[in-house]
Amino acid sequence: MRWRSSRQSSNIEDRRSSGGFGGSGGGGMKIGFLGTAAIVIVGWFLGINPLQMLGLIGGANTILGGLESNSPQTQVAPPRNDETTQFVRSILGETEDVWGSVFQQMGRRYRDPTVVLFNNETDSVCGYSSAATGPFYCPGDQKVYIDLGFFNELNSLGASGDFAQAYVIAHEIGHHVQNQLGITDKVSAMQERVSQTEANALSVAVELQADCYAGIWANKAQQHNNILESGDIEEAINAAASIGDDRLQRMSGRHVNPDNFTHGSSRQRAEWFQRGLQSGDLRKCDTFNSP
Numbered sequence: 001m002r003w004r005s006s007r008q009s010s011n012i013e014d015r016r017s018s019g020g021f022g023g024s025g026g027g028g029m030k031i032g033f034l035g036t037a038a039i040v041i042v043g044w045f046l047g048i049n050p051l052q053m054l055g056l057i058g059g060a061n062t063i064l065g066g067l068e069s070n071s072p073q074t075q076v077a078p079p080r081n082d083e084t085t086q087f088v089r090s091i092l093g094e095t096e097d098v099w100g101s102v103f104q105q106m107g108r109r110y111r112d113p114t115v116v117l118f119n120n121e122t123d124s125v126c127g128y129s130s131a132a133t134g135p136f137y138c139p140g141d142q143k144v145y146i147d148l149g150f151f152n153e154l155n156s157l158g159a160s161g162d163f164a165q166a167y168v169i170a171h172e173i174g175h176h177v178q179n180q181l182g183i184t185d186k187v188s189a190m191q192e193r194v195s196q197t198e199a200n201a202l203s204v205a206v207e208l209q210a211d212c213y214a215g216i217w218a219n220k221a222q223q224h225n226n227i228l229e230s231g232d233i234e235e236a237i238n239a240a241a242s243i244g245d246d247r248l249q250r251m252s253g254r255h256v257n258p259d260n261f262t263h264g265s266s267r268q269r270a271e272w273f274q275r276g277l278q279s280g281d282l283r284k285c286d287t288f289n290s291p
Contacts (some may be wrong), residue, residue: 001163001164001227001228001229001232001248002225002226002227002228002229003087003090003091003094003162003227004086004090005225006090006091006093006094006225006227007090007093007097007111007114008089008092008093009085009089009090009092009093009096010089010112011092011096011112011113011115012062012085012088012089012092012114012115012116012117012144013114013115013116013117013243014085014116014117015116015117015118015119015122016117016118016119017048017063017119017190024145028250030212032044032058034091037041045178046183051097061239062063062070063218063269068110079143085117085160086239087117087165087200088117088146088148090171091165091166091169091170092115092169092173093277094217094225094227095169095170095217095221096110096112097221097224098216098217098220098221098224099173099217100112101220102216102219102220102282105182108180110180113137113142113143113144113145113173113176114141114142114144115143115144115145115169115280116143116144116145116146116198117144117146117147117148118129118145118146118147119147119149120147122145122287124138124140124141124143124145125138125140125141126138126139126140126141129145131147131149131150133145134150134153135147135150135168135169135172135181136172137172137173137175137176139175139179139184139185142179143175144172144175144176146169146172150168151165151168154168154242157242157243158242158244159235159238159242160235160237160240161231161232161235161236161238161239162232162235163228163231163232163233163235164217164235164238164239166234166236166237167214167218167236167240167273168233168238169241170213170214170217171210171213171214172209173214173217174210174212174213174217175206175210175213176212177210177213178206178209178210178213183206183209187202187205187206190202191203197259198218199261200259200261200262201261202288203261203263204245204261204262204264204268204286204287205287207262207264207269208263208264208268208269208272208287208288209285209286209287209288211264211269211272211273211276212272212273212275212276212284212285212287213273213276213280213282214236214273214276215272215273215275215276215277215279216276216277216281216282216285217276218236218276219231219276219277219278219280220280223280233277235272236273237270240266240269240270240273241266241267241269241270242266242268242269243263243266244263244264244265244266244268244269244270245258245260245261245262245263245264245265246258246261246265247266259274272285272287
């Protein structure tokens with residue numbers, strides 16, 4: 001991926017530090033991807049939407065904390081300029097340029113989100129978060145939260161490559177786009193009125209649409225800045241497939257049950273990313289009215 005020539009965004013909040021809440025010395029334990037899978041499994045058994053347990057729906061707290069606004073303040077480390085941080089800044093800059101242009105064409109204004117980098121644990125308007133949460137978007141403060149160690153977890157799943165990482169960031173920014181378009185609030189309201197199975201299906205639609213939006217970003221970033229190199233698209237598709245619900249259920253030793261899906265199957269996630277990539281059109285990303 002050709003990211004080094006991209007504009008680097010300044011909308012980064014670096015909470016990585018050597019101590020205090022949110023730092024590696026703060027007593028937090030990094031659980032990683034398998035810890036996330038364990039939380040999802042608990043949700044399945046309890047009949048609770050795992051997204052609510054992981055704090056991925058606005059206002060929900062994670063199962064590991066549920067800290068309120070009087071929680072200890074995160075210790076903010078001075079911004080770092082290591083290569084991974086530069087990479088995140090570049091991908092974020094690309095998403096800002098793409099979505100700013102798309103919204104302008106719709107006669108709307110795109111409000112840039114902030115990406116929070118943290119180690120092990122941190123706090124947000126959506127509640128306490130640990131590395132086990134994985135990258136997530138909080139609608140309440142319009143911030144994307146990433147423990148960069150998640151990229152190592154992707155590698156362990158066989159989803160390696162810089163564009164696989166870019167896909168993850170673009171997917172989370174896709175949730176910000178949904179929030180800007182009013183989709184997030186509408187879905188949250190609908191989920192409160194339906195059964196758990198139906199709420200899960202709505203969550204799948206939300207996640208697949210974010211995958212489709214990630215594809216739109218890749219389409220337009222390629223048009224604007226020629227960012228793609230050979231093998232990049234395969235990296236993103238592989239990453240999408242690696243974190244499909246069916247694969248995670250099999251990894252946990254459980255029978256694949258689509259009623260418990262909250263993000264979509266591996267095939268669905270890869271297909272919706274490709275749909276956005278091939279079309280570059282928001283209208284092609286209506287996952288709510290698609291079989």
